[in-house]
Amino acid sequence: MSHITSPDVGRVAVITGAASGIGRAVAARCAREGVRAVICSYPGDPHDPQETLDLVKATGGEGIVVEVDVRHTTQVEAMARKAHEAFGRIDHVVANAGILRRAALTELTDERWDDMLAVDLGGVLRTFRACVPFMSEGGAGVAISSISGGVYGWADHAHYAAAKAGVIGLCRSLAVELAPRGIRINTVIPGLIETPQSTDAVNSLGHEGLRRASADIPLGRPGTPEEVADVIWFLNSPEARYVTGQELIVDGGLVVKMRA
16 A cells, blocks of 8 residues: 655755745745755745745755846856755746736837746746756756736736746646656746735735725635745655646636625
């Protein structure tokens, strides 16, 4: 009779966009599970990745900080090599790095379009492409899509929604391609989650907009980064060893609520 084993202490997770929000929560969850965290952060991020590392260490875990701009293949490849050189293996990948910019169609220049897709879609591709060669059977990856694009449209955010919708197709295809190697790839689709990105009133909802939107959430509140991180952990864990190519929505029931 088969049984589920706990994740091996010493496993390694590469997490992009880990200076704050969902990425930081994933790093902390990894630390609690004995998984070493490669905390990847964009050099221009206003949030300090050292705070994530401090949280990991306070939880009893081990990690390193690596600066990387996921728009650039050479930087992403260097990040994967640093992770492997530091710990000798890569077991899990969480492609979480992303940007959010408001732009109406008439303001959506080629440069704005290209930059959004370079980070939010191309960055996922580059991260998996660089890390997978260092992964072995039993490895798993999760990419972060969004309810905007993954489920709904969003006015003034067509480039963001297009990138997040593309993440789903990319991960479905990678799941099929990598299955013969015993590597699983899944997607998490967060709903309204209280993060520095969603509380940005210029490019997203802001604190007040998030509060108003909560009226449509059956559970009555926005989600937390930790609640998303728990789902990401499950998908990367042995408990989900027969789950690949799937999308899991984490939204407090938002998409299933009938509007009056």
